[in-house]
Amino acid sequence: MRPSSLSTLSAFIFGSISALAACTSNTTDTAGLQQLIHDGGAGYKLELCAGQVYEISEQLNYTALNQEISTEGYPTDDTRATLKMVGFNKTTLVMAQDAGLSGAKLLNVQLNGNRLDSEDIYTAGGGNIEFGGQNQNQTIEYVKSYDPRGWSCLHLAEGTFNCVNITVQNNDIGPCGRDYFQNWADGISLSCADSLVQNNQIVDATDGGIVIFGAPSSVIRNNTISVKTRTMLGGINMVDVLPWLPEGNFSNTLVEGNTIHGGFATEMGDAEHGPNNASAIVKIGIAVGPDVWFSDGRYGTNKSTGAIIKDNIFSGAFAFGMGVSSAKDFTISNNSFVGNTSFIGSYGPNCTTETKTPHEPVPLLLEPTSVTNLNLTLPPDSPYQFVNGTALGLTCFMPPANDQNAWPYGDGFNSGPSTTSDGGATSASTSSPASSGSSGSGQSSDAFRSIEIGGKVILESTILGLLVGLKFVF
Incomplete structure (x- = not known):
C-alpha cells in the first residue's frame, strides 16, 4: 500500500504543479484576465501562451507590487503572445501608473493597438503601453508594440515627478502612427527620471x-x-x-x-x-x-x-x-x-x-x-x-x-x-x-x-x- 500511496501522492503533487505552471489560454476574456491579476496580488505573474492572440476590450491594469505580464518560456520572436485591442474607442492595452505598482514588468509579449489604415488617430487616448507614474524600478523588455490608436507606442509618465528608474531595453517598436498631418505617434515617450532606454529597435514611428x-x-x-x-x-x-x-x-x-x-x-x-x-x-x-x-x-x-x-x-x-x-x-x-x-x-x-x-x-x-x-x-x-x-x-x-x-x-x-x-x-x-x-x-x-x-x-x-x-x- 505504501508504494501505491506514494505514487498517488506524487501524481497529485506533480499534477498540481503542472496546473499551476500552465499558461493562461486566450479563451480567457478580458474580465477574466483582469480578475487573475487582481486576485494574484503582489508578485503575481500572468503567463500568456506562446503563439496565441488575446483580444482585449479594456486595458489590463496592474494592481499590486512586482506583478508581471509575460509569455510562457520568454520567447523573443513572433511566437510571443499578442495582446490585441478590440474595445470600442479604447487605446491602452496595459496600464501600470497608479501608486503602488513599483516593480511592474512587461516581458516578451506583443501589443497590437489595432489602428486600422482607414482610421484617424484617437486624439484623447493614451499609448499602447502606459507605465511609470508614481512608481519605480519597472521593466519593459523584449516587447513588440505597434499600430497604437493613440499618440505613442510606449509612454513612460513622470507621475507627480516621482517616477524613477524604469528600464526599457531590447524592444521592437513600430510602426507608430501615420505620416500625415496630426496623425503621428511616438515610438517611445520618456518622462520618467533616472531611467534607462537602450538597445531598442524603432521603425516608422512617425x-x-x-x-x-x-x-x-x-x-x-x-x-x-x-x-x-x-x-x-x-x-x-x-x-x-x-x-x-x-x-x-x-x-x-x-x-x-x-x-x-x-x-x-x-x-x-x-x-x-x-x-x-x-x-x-x-x-x-x-x-x-x-x-x-x-x-x-x-x-x-x-x-x-x-x-x-x-x-x-x-x-x-x-x-x-x-x-x-x-x-x-x-x-x-x-x-x-x-x-x-x-x-x-x-x-x-x-x-x-x-x-x-x-x-x-x-x-x-x-x-x-x-x-x-x-x-x-x-x-x-x-x-x-x-x-x-x-x-x-x-x-x-x-x-x-x-x-x-x-x-x-x-x-x-x-x-x-x-x-x-x-x-x-x-x-x-x-x-x-x-x-x-x-x-x-x-x-x-x-x-x-x-x-x-x-x-x-x-x-x-x-x-x-x-x-x-x-x-x-x-
Whole structure:
C-alpha cells in the first residue's frame, strides 16, 4: 500500500504543479484576465501562451507590487503572445501608473493597438503601453508594440515627478502612427527620471522615434531608429520643455551611441541616388530646443537645458541631421555621419515666412542667437560643421516626390563609398553645406574643432534565464 500511496501522492503533487505552471489560454476574456491579476496580488505573474492572440476590450491594469505580464518560456520572436485591442474607442492595452505598482514588468509579449489604415488617430487616448507614474524600478523588455490608436507606442509618465528608474531595453517598436498631418505617434515617450532606454529597435514611428520630456538623469543609448515606409518628424527629440520644472529640465540626461537611419533608395536611379517608393525621410535626426519644433512661440523664452548628446550616428536621407535652437548648457560632441547621406526637402505650407523663414536643409543647423553656453564639437574628420541660420519649426519641410532621385543607396544596395567631395551628401540648398551659412561652416583639417557660442569658447577632442529546479523526495 505504501508504494501505491506514494505514487498517488506524487501524481497529485506533480499534477498540481503542472496546473499551476500552465499558461493562461486566450479563451480567457478580458474580465477574466483582469480578475487573475487582481486576485494574484503582489508578485503575481500572468503567463500568456506562446503563439496565441488575446483580444482585449479594456486595458489590463496592474494592481499590486512586482506583478508581471509575460509569455510562457520568454520567447523573443513572433511566437510571443499578442495582446490585441478590440474595445470600442479604447487605446491602452496595459496600464501600470497608479501608486503602488513599483516593480511592474512587461516581458516578451506583443501589443497590437489595432489602428486600422482607414482610421484617424484617437486624439484623447493614451499609448499602447502606459507605465511609470508614481512608481519605480519597472521593466519593459523584449516587447513588440505597434499600430497604437493613440499618440505613442510606449509612454513612460513622470507621475507627480516621482517616477524613477524604469528600464526599457531590447524592444521592437513600430510602426507608430501615420505620416500625415496630426496623425503621428511616438515610438517611445520618456518622462520618467533616472531611467534607462537602450538597445531598442524603432521603425516608422512617425512623430518622434524617442521623445524625451526632460526625464532628468536618464540614459538613452545604443538604440537604432529607422524609417522604411513612413516619414518621421524627428529621430530623437529634446524639444518639450514641459512637464519637468524648471521648464526645459534635461539636466544630466545622456543621449549617446544611438544610430538614426533616414530613408534610402528603394529602386535604382542614377549613379549616386535613387527614388524611394514611400518618400520616407527623417525630417530632423536629433532635435534640440522647442523652437526647432514649434514655430508658434508657445514656450516663449524657455529653453531645453542641461543634456549631453554624444557619439550618435546618422545615415540616409534627412532634411536636417541635427537642428539646435533655444537651448542652453548642452554638450553636443562627436556625432557623425556614415555611409551615404542626403539632406533634402522643400518648404511646406506650415513653414514660417519672411525673417522667420527656416534655413533650407543642411546636415547640421544652429541658431546661434537663441543658444547659451553650448559645448559644441565635431569629430576631427567630419565633412560638415554647423551652419548658422534660422532653426524655427523645421518639421514643416516636405520630402521630395517618391520618383525623384534624391535618396542615397543604403547598405546592401549599391552602397559603395561615394566619390563626391562632400562625403557623399547632397543638399536641397543652392549652396553646399560647407559653404552656406556664416561662421562655423566649412571643413577644417585641424585635429580639434572649436566654436564660440554665447561668449564661451569650447575646445574638445574627439535572456539570461533563471532555471529553478524542483526536487521532491519521498
